[in-house]
Amino acid sequence: MLDHPGVKSSEVAQFFNVPESTVTEIFTNLTTVPIPESTEITSPNNYIDINWDALDFEGELEINSHPGLSRVPRLNHKEFAAIISGLQFLKYIASREEIPVIDVLLKKLKTGSANEHSSVLIQDAPISANIDSIRLALSEKKTLDITYVGYEGTVTSRTIEPIELFSADGRWYLQSWCRLRNAPRSFSIDQIQSVEINNEKFERRDFFNTWETSFTNTQAIYVQLEVDPVIIPFISDWNFKRVDAKVIEIPVYHFHSLKRLVTKFAGKLKVVSPPEAVKEVTKWSNDALNRYTK
Amino acid sequence: MPEERSVGERLLNLVYALAQTKIGLTKNDILSVVEAYSNSKADKTSIERMFERDKEILRDNGINITVFEPLGDDGNNQDSRYLISQEEVTFPAEVTFDAKEMALLNLAASAWNNAGQSKMLGSALFKLKALGQSSEEHFFDVRPQIPIVDKNFFEIESAIEENREITFTYLKPGASSVTKRRLRPEALLEFDYRWHVFGIDLSSEKPRTFLLSRIVGEVKKEGTKFVPSIAIKGKSAAEFALEDLARFADQNTAILKVQPHSRAVGELKKHGLRFSGNHDSINKQVFDVPAEYLDAEISFVDSELFADELASFGPEVIVLEPAMLREAVIARLQIVNGLHDGASDGGE
Incomplete structure (x- = not known):
C-alpha cells in the first residue's frame, strides 16, 4: 500500500487472496493502533493517518502519515534461500536470453536479503547446449529432430512434438509426442545428443489419457533383491516392497537402471530373482572388469 | 478473531516504536511504551518472553x-538498546522487478x-x-520441481540462521555403517548438483562438509547455541566452503576412456566431462579398451x-588414473561380480 498509494482495495484483496471486506477492516484498524510515545517522537498525533475520503468514495487505500517501515521488508533467510536455489535450478534449462536475467535477479535478491553474507551458495553449472532450440520449439510449437541415446547406448533419430520441460529427482526431461514410436515419451535432457528445430508447426495433441495408460501398460519386471538395511533410506524412490526381513521387491522397467543401482551400491544389494536380472548384472560387472585386464 | 488482531496490532506497535528511534530503546523503554506490553496484566517474566517471541516473529x-550492547557490558542486557534500521530491513529503493x-x-x-513450502x-x-x-508472462511449458532428497534443507537452513547445533545420522560415501554427527552448521552450498552443509564437526572440532543426500532420516535442531565463526579472510563461511570444494576438485582429475554415445557420456557431461588429450600411452599396455572409446x-x-x-x-x-x-x-565391480557370479568364479 505504501509503494502503490491509491491502490484499489479490490486489487489488494485479489493480491492477498482474501475478501475485500478483510482488507478494508485491516486497513481501518491501522488507525486504531497507537503510536508508542517516546521522547524522540515528534509526530503530530498518536495514530496512523489514512485518507478516509479516498477509501469511502473511491475504494482506494492511501496512507497519509505513518511511523513504520516505508518499504517492503527484505526477504528473510529462508525465503531468500528458497528463491535463489529455485532460480539456480532453472538455470540449467534457461535460454540464452534468460541467463543474464537470472544473474541480475540473483544480484538484486542478494542486496535485498536480510543478511549481507548469504549462508546459501550455489556453484555455477555448465549449461546444456541444446536448451535454446528446445525452449524455442516449445514456445513456438515447432517440431524437433533429435538424436537420443537410449539405455543400451543405442542412438536413434526421431522427430518429436515437444510439450513440456519437467524435472524429477533433480533431472530435467522433455515430455513429447514421439513420431517414431507414435506415442508419448519423456526424454532425459542429458541424453539428447543433438537437436534441430524444424519449421513445421504442430497442433498440440490431447494425449494425457494415453500418457497415463501408455505408462501403466509398460510391463514392469518385479526384481527381488537382498538388501543391506543401511541403504534403505537411499532407495526410497524405487517404490520397493518388503518381501521378508532381508529381501525387497522393486518394479523395474528396464534392466539398465537396475544394473546401475546394484553397482552403485556395490555389495549392499544382491539380485536374487528373476534369473535374467541376475545374468544382466553379472554381465555388466564382467564386461567392465574385462576392460581392466588384457 | 480478536486474539489474532491483537497480535498483529502488538507487532505493528512494536515496529512503530523500534523503527522511529534513532538511538534505540532499552527493553524497559519498550515494555513501557508498547501498549500491549504495558497494559498487560501478566507478570514481567511472561511479558519479556512475549517480547522475545515477537522479535522472532518479526525476524521470520x-x-x-x-541490538546495541553498551560498552563494558557485564552480561546484563537491561542496558542493551534495540532498534529497527529502515535501510537494513527494507529492500533498497533501487530494487524493482520487471515483468520478465x-x-x-x-x-x-x-x-x-x-x-510443502507454499506458505x-x-x-x-x-x-x-x-x-x-504484475507479470502477464507465464511459463506453461516448464515445470520445475526441487528434488525431495533435500527435505532437510530448511531444517538446516533455520539452524544456521538461529546458530543452533544440529545432530544427524550420516552414511559417509564408501562407509559400510552410519555414524552420528553433531555439527555447528554455518552454510548450505550446492556444488556439482549436490547440496552440502558446511560447519564445525564437534567430534573433531574441525570444519567439515557433509552431503545432504547421505543424511539418513531427519536432521534434528539442538538447543545448544553457538557463536558462528567470523568470516575467514573476508569471505563468508559459504564462500569459503564453496571455494574449498572447487579447489579440491581442481586438484583431482580423473583420466577416463568413455564409450561414445553411451548414457554415461550424457550424464558425465553435466558434471563437467571434457574430451581431451590422448591417453593411449597410459592404457595401451595395460587395459583392453575398445578403439572407439x-x-x-x-x-x-x-x-x-x-x-x-x-x-x-x-x-x-x-578409469585410467588416478590409480586409487x-x-x-x-573393487566395487568385483564385489558385485562376486555376489552375482560366485559359482562360475568370474569365468565366461
Whole structure:
C-alpha cells in the first residue's frame, strides 16, 4: 500500500487472496493502533493517518502519515534461500536470453536479503547446449529432430512434438509426442545428443489419457533383491516392497537402471530373482572388469 | 478473531516504536511504551518472553532488530538498546522487478511447491510482487520441481540462521555403517548438483562438509547455541566452503576412456566431462579398451562417492588414473561380480 498509494482495495484483496471486506477492516484498524510515545517522537498525533475520503468514495487505500517501515521488508533467510536455489535450478534449462536475467535477479535478491553474507551458495553449472532450440520449439510449437541415446547406448533419430520441460529427482526431461514410436515419451535432457528445430508447426495433441495408460501398460519386471538395511533410506524412490526381513521387491522397467543401482551400491544389494536380472548384472560387472585386464 | 488482531496490532506497535528511534530503546523503554506490553496484566517474566517471541516473529518476516550492547557490558542486557534500521530491513529503493523478472521469480518459487513450502513462498512472493510489475508472462511449458532428497534443507537452513547445533545420522560415501554427527552448521552450498552443509564437526572440532543426500532420516535442531565463526579472510563461511570444494576438485582429475554415445557420456557431461588429450600411452599396455572409446577427463571431489558413480556405468567408463580411483571402481565391480557370479568364479 505504501509503494502503490491509491491502490484499489479490490486489487489488494485479489493480491492477498482474501475478501475485500478483510482488507478494508485491516486497513481501518491501522488507525486504531497507537503510536508508542517516546521522547524522540515528534509526530503530530498518536495514530496512523489514512485518507478516509479516498477509501469511502473511491475504494482506494492511501496512507497519509505513518511511523513504520516505508518499504517492503527484505526477504528473510529462508525465503531468500528458497528463491535463489529455485532460480539456480532453472538455470540449467534457461535460454540464452534468460541467463543474464537470472544473474541480475540473483544480484538484486542478494542486496535485498536480510543478511549481507548469504549462508546459501550455489556453484555455477555448465549449461546444456541444446536448451535454446528446445525452449524455442516449445514456445513456438515447432517440431524437433533429435538424436537420443537410449539405455543400451543405442542412438536413434526421431522427430518429436515437444510439450513440456519437467524435472524429477533433480533431472530435467522433455515430455513429447514421439513420431517414431507414435506415442508419448519423456526424454532425459542429458541424453539428447543433438537437436534441430524444424519449421513445421504442430497442433498440440490431447494425449494425457494415453500418457497415463501408455505408462501403466509398460510391463514392469518385479526384481527381488537382498538388501543391506543401511541403504534403505537411499532407495526410497524405487517404490520397493518388503518381501521378508532381508529381501525387497522393486518394479523395474528396464534392466539398465537396475544394473546401475546394484553397482552403485556395490555389495549392499544382491539380485536374487528373476534369473535374467541376475545374468544382466553379472554381465555388466564382467564386461567392465574385462576392460581392466588384457 | 480478536486474539489474532491483537497480535498483529502488538507487532505493528512494536515496529512503530523500534523503527522511529534513532538511538534505540532499552527493553524497559519498550515494555513501557508498547501498549500491549504495558497494559498487560501478566507478570514481567511472561511479558519479556512475549517480547522475545515477537522479535522472532518479526525476524521470520525479514525484519531484523539490531541490538546495541553498551560498552563494558557485564552480561546484563537491561542496558542493551534495540532498534529497527529502515535501510537494513527494507529492500533498497533501487530494487524493482520487471515483468520478465517477476515471471522467472514465480517459476523459481513454484519449484518448491511440492516440498510443502507454499506458505513460506507465498510470503516471499508477496514481498517481491510488491516491488515488481504484475507479470502477464507465464511459463506453461516448464515445470520445475526441487528434488525431495533435500527435505532437510530448511531444517538446516533455520539452524544456521538461529546458530543452533544440529545432530544427524550420516552414511559417509564408501562407509559400510552410519555414524552420528553433531555439527555447528554455518552454510548450505550446492556444488556439482549436490547440496552440502558446511560447519564445525564437534567430534573433531574441525570444519567439515557433509552431503545432504547421505543424511539418513531427519536432521534434528539442538538447543545448544553457538557463536558462528567470523568470516575467514573476508569471505563468508559459504564462500569459503564453496571455494574449498572447487579447489579440491581442481586438484583431482580423473583420466577416463568413455564409450561414445553411451548414457554415461550424457550424464558425465553435466558434471563437467571434457574430451581431451590422448591417453593411449597410459592404457595401451595395460587395459583392453575398445578403439572407439574416447579420451576424457573430469574433476571430482570425493573419490569414494565418484567411484560409486563410475562403477555404476559398468563397461561404459574405464578409469585410467588416478590409480586409487581405478582400484576403488574395480573393487566395487568385483564385489558385485562376486555376489552375482560366485559359482562360475568370474569365468565366461
